[in-house]
Amino acid sequence: xxxxxxxxxxxxxxxxxxxxxxxxxxxxxxxxxxxxxxxxxxxxxxxxxxxxxxxxxxxxxxxxxxxxxxxxxxxxxxxxxxxxxxxxxxxxxxxxxxxxxxxxxxxxxxxxxxxxxxxxxxxxxxxxxxxxxxxxxxxxxxxxxxxxxxxxxxxxxxxxxxxxxxxxxxxxxxxxxxxxxxxxxxxxxxxxxxxxxxxxxxxxxxxxxxxxxxxxxxxxxxxxxxxxxxxxxxxxxxxxxxxxxxxxxxxxxxxxxxxxxxxxxxxxxxxxxxxxxxxxxxxxx
Amino acid sequence: xxxxxxxxxxxxxxxxxxxxxxxxxxxxxxxxxxxxxxxxxxxxxxxxxxxxxxxxxxxxxxxxxxxxxxxxxxxxxxxxxxxxxxxxxxxxxxxxxxxxxxxxxxxxxxxxxxxxxxxxxxxxxxxxxxxxxxxxxxxxxxxxxxxxxxxxxxxxxxxxxxxxxxxxxxxxxxxxxxxxxxxxxxxxxxxxxxxxxxxxxxxxxxxxxxxxxxxxxxxxxxxxxxxxxxxxxxxxxxxxxxxxxxxxxxxxxxxxxxxxxxxxxxxxxxxxxxxxxxxxxxxxxxxxxxxxxxxxxxxxxxxxxxxxxxxxxxxxxxxxxxxxxxxxxxxxxxxxxxxxxxxxxxxxxxxxxxxxxxxxxxxxxxxxxxxxxxxxxxxxxxxxxxxxxxxxxxxxxxxxxxxxxxxxxxxxxxxxxxxxxxxxxxxxx
Numbered sequence: 001x002x003x004x005x006x007x008x009x010x011x012x013x014x015x016x017x018x019x020x021x022x023x024x025x026x027x028x029x030x031x032x033x034x035x036x037x038x039x040x041x042x043x044x045x046x047x048x049x050x051x052x053x054x055x056x057x058x059x060x061x062x063x064x065x066x067x068x069x070x071x072x073x074x075x076x077x078x079x080x081x082x083x084x085x086x087x088x089x090x091x092x093x094x095x096x097x098x099x100x101x102x103x104x105x106x107x108x109x110x111x112x113x114x115x116x117x118x119x120x121x122x123x124x125x126x127x128x129x130x131x132x133x134x135x136x137x138x139x140x141x142x143x144x145x146x147x148x149x150x151x152x153x154x155x156x157x158x159x160x161x162x163x164x165x166x167x168x169x170x171x172x173x174x175x176x177x178x179x180x181x182x183x184x185x186x187x188x189x190x191x192x193x194x195x196x197x198x199x200x201x202x203x204x205x206x207x208x209x210x211x212x213x214x215x216x217x218x219x220x221x222x223x224x225x226x227x228x229x230x231x232x233x234x235x236x237x238x239x240x241x242x243x244x245x246x247x248x249x250x251x252x253x254x255x256x257x258x259x260x261x262x263x264x265x266x267x268x269x270x271x272x273x274x275x276x277x278x279x280x281x282x283x284x285x
Numbered sequence: 286x287x288x289x290x291x292x293x294x295x296x297x298x299x300x301x302x303x304x305x306x307x308x309x310x311x312x313x314x315x316x317x318x319x320x321x322x323x324x325x326x327x328x329x330x331x332x333x334x335x336x337x338x339x340x341x342x343x344x345x346x347x348x349x350x351x352x353x354x355x356x357x358x359x360x361x362x363x364x365x366x367x368x369x370x371x372x373x374x375x376x377x378x379x380x381x382x383x384x385x386x387x388x389x390x391x392x393x394x395x396x397x398x399x400x401x402x403x404x405x406x407x408x409x410x411x412x413x414x415x416x417x418x419x420x421x422x423x424x425x426x427x428x429x430x431x432x433x434x435x436x437x438x439x440x441x442x443x444x445x446x447x448x449x450x451x452x453x454x455x456x457x458x459x460x461x462x463x464x465x466x467x468x469x470x471x472x473x474x475x476x477x478x479x480x481x482x483x484x485x486x487x488x489x490x491x492x493x494x495x496x497x498x499x500x501x502x503x504x505x506x507x508x509x510x511x512x513x514x515x516x517x518x519x520x521x522x523x524x525x526x527x528x529x530x531x532x533x534x535x536x537x538x539x540x541x542x543x544x545x546x547x548x549x550x551x552x553x554x555x556x557x558x559x560x561x562x563x564x565x566x567x568x569x570x571x572x573x574x575x576x577x578x579x580x581x582x583x584x585x586x587x588x589x590x591x592x593x594x595x596x597x598x599x600x601x602x603x604x605x606x607x608x609x610x611x612x613x614x615x616x617x618x619x620x621x622x623x624x625x626x627x628x629x630x631x632x633x634x635x636x637x638x639x640x641x642x643x644x645x646x647x648x649x650x651x652x653x654x655x656x657x658x659x660x661x662x663x664x665x666x667x668x669x670x671x672x673x674x675x676x677x678x679x680x681x682x683x684x685x686x687x688x689x690x691x692x693x694x695x696x697x698x699x700x701x702x703x704x705x706x707x708x709x710x711x712x713x714x
Contacts, residue, residue, distance in 0.1 A: 042365070042368055042369060042372075042390060042701075043368070043369055043372040043373055043390075043394070044369065044372070044373050056706075060706075060710075061710075062709055062710045062713045062714075065713055065714070066713050069713075125556070125560070126560070129560050129561075129562055130560070130561055130562050131560060131561050132560075149490055152562070153545055153546045153562070231549070234546075235493075235545060235546025235547065235548075235557075235562075236496050236546055236547030236548065236549065236712065237539070237544065237546060237547065237712075239712055239713035244709065244713070247709055247712075250363070250365060251365055251498070251705055252365050252366065252369050253705075
């Protein structure tokens with residue numbers, strides 16, 4: 001009896017999490033999968049097993065082009081945020097000596113996050129617009145004759161806003177892993193005659209990999225699922241996968257959106273799996 | 286409005302209270318003053334109205350409660366959700382406040398019951414546009430889902446629309462307007478006269494159209510036809526070839542950089558215009574007013590090809606019967622009796638029963654909004670904000686001039702799903 005209880009204990013302890021994940025994660029995804037095979041018209045959805053939602057999604061060049069576009073955004077934003085994130089975290093972890101200053105500076109990084117996502121994004125519009133701050137300054141200083149058009153409602157604007165929104169998601173995990181790096185390793189490397197660059201390249205970067213991996217997962221999933229930034233900053237001129245789904249949902253084509261969501265889920269999960277394959281984050285945590 | 290009531294010396298609310306106290310438990314006849322035979326305060330009746338939001342105004346619910354004692358519960362949704370809800374949850378509403386193209390989709394499913402015209406007090410005041418499709422006897426009937434084509438049925442249980450006027454009305458029209466392009470007169474630098482002007486290379490990168498497929502395609506059709514690229518048999522019901530041709534044209538224009546942005550919501554259109562990002566674009570009339578209220582010049586430019594128009598009305602849910610049905614008729618009669626009409630007219634929309642609305646508007650308001658005359662004094666919105674100063678003339682002129690030049694009504698196409706798919710390609714391209 002006692003033996004049985006002690007064997008059951010771990011399962012009982014895991015039950016709450018299982019229930020929560022089952023109800024809020026597994027069940028919705030299962031429903032999504034089921035609905036993606038249903039039929040629909042303007043008035044409702046009809047249970048069934050139709051594959052045309054997938055056929056329409058995968059067979060259309062719009063889907064491929066949109067995925068291409070979204071992946072392009074993901075790649076560029078990832079590269080920029082990883083670069084900025086690494087150096088900001090490196091500065092915080094190794095060049096700021098006092099723990100209190102570190103904390104203060106880290107909090108400074110989070111200040112923009114005190115306002116909502118949408119406001120941070122929309123506030124770019126008066127800055128980048130045809131008659132915005134940047135263009136007024138450029139024209140006023142005589143650097144250009146005509147306002148620069150590509151600043152707003154372009155891929156540039158989308159990427160700029162995304163980098164602004166998502167860099168912190170890269171800074172935080174990298175900073176976290178860097179703080180765990182034993183400083184004596186850096187000292188040992190220096191004693192061994194390594195230059196600053198060699199230390200960064202051969203000691204810090206390999207040890208910071210789990211943080212970069214976690215940050216990458218954040219950034220990639222956020223960019224892949226983004227629709228509002230793309231919609232607002234491209235002025236509706238550019239498409240993203242989530243925006244495509246939102247269009248379908250606003251037209252009440254839920255099964256089509258569900259099929260699209262399943263495809264996106266598969267793509268993003270494989271990307272995350274890829275990242276985890278390169279870096280074993282569990283080993284390093 | 287409040288002034289007018291005070292002048293009569295007796296407010297309806299007071300009358301209600303006194304009446305209710307005097308003849309407790311019984312329905313009070315107050316026809317002498319309000320014109321409505323029954324007061325529902327004794328036997329509270331709630332009508333649940335849902336719809337597309339334009340006319341879901343709290344002021345109307347408050348006034349309805351005050352005049353009729355009927356509590357109006359209003360829910361606003363977007364048009365696609367409205368169509369779905371009308372069909373799938375027919376017991377969730379008593380009154381459907383929907384546009385005519387939605388009615389075309391919804392009515393054949395049997396969720397809306399036709400009204401008996403004999404019970405509609407102000408039927409003869411409703412403008413002929415909704416009965417024959419002609420505002421004046423010599424008007425041309427517009428393309429698309431024109432309201433009169435879905436306005437009547439032959440019999441009470443009929444699911445098909447009648448060809449002409451009958452004894453059964455599917456919806457009482459309430460609110461409608463004529464849409465066109467908005468321009469920044471200070472920035473376009475020339476006269477704008479046709480829908481084709483939005484494609485002028487001079488405005489490259491300074492134009493926008495709206496990204497709501499069912500309406501955007503109509504604006505695109507007006508542009509295509511104005512440019513002489515195509516003549517549609519019916520813009521409101523394109524064939525797949527016509528859809529292809531229209532979308533291919535849009536894709537090319539997009540790739541050439543003609544558009545600055547596409548807007549989806551009212552405020553996006555206001556911001557695009559107010560910031561000078563675009564100088565000519567699809568627009569809705571309240572958005573033009575919003576840009577102007579910032580002190581920025583903006584004109585709702587009449588164009589020679591005519592307007593793209595939309596209209597909505599109130600329909601009765603099929604499940605209504607007995608006292609609820611009576612209350613619903615009464616509500617509709619009240620709606621067309623003038624106060625609401627005046628309110629809507631003063632917002633820049635049009636009321637379906639113009640004659641009754643006139644009694645609730647000042648001479649100056651009627652002159653400015655409906656007759657196209659210069660304003661004598663300040664023109665104020667129903668909430669009191671100043672919309673126009675003395676001397677201003679409404680863009681497009683009078684009611685007859687604007688609604689008399691409708692080229693096409695908002696509509697639903699047989700090839701709707703194909704159109705939406707191609708529209709998404711245009712946005713993604």
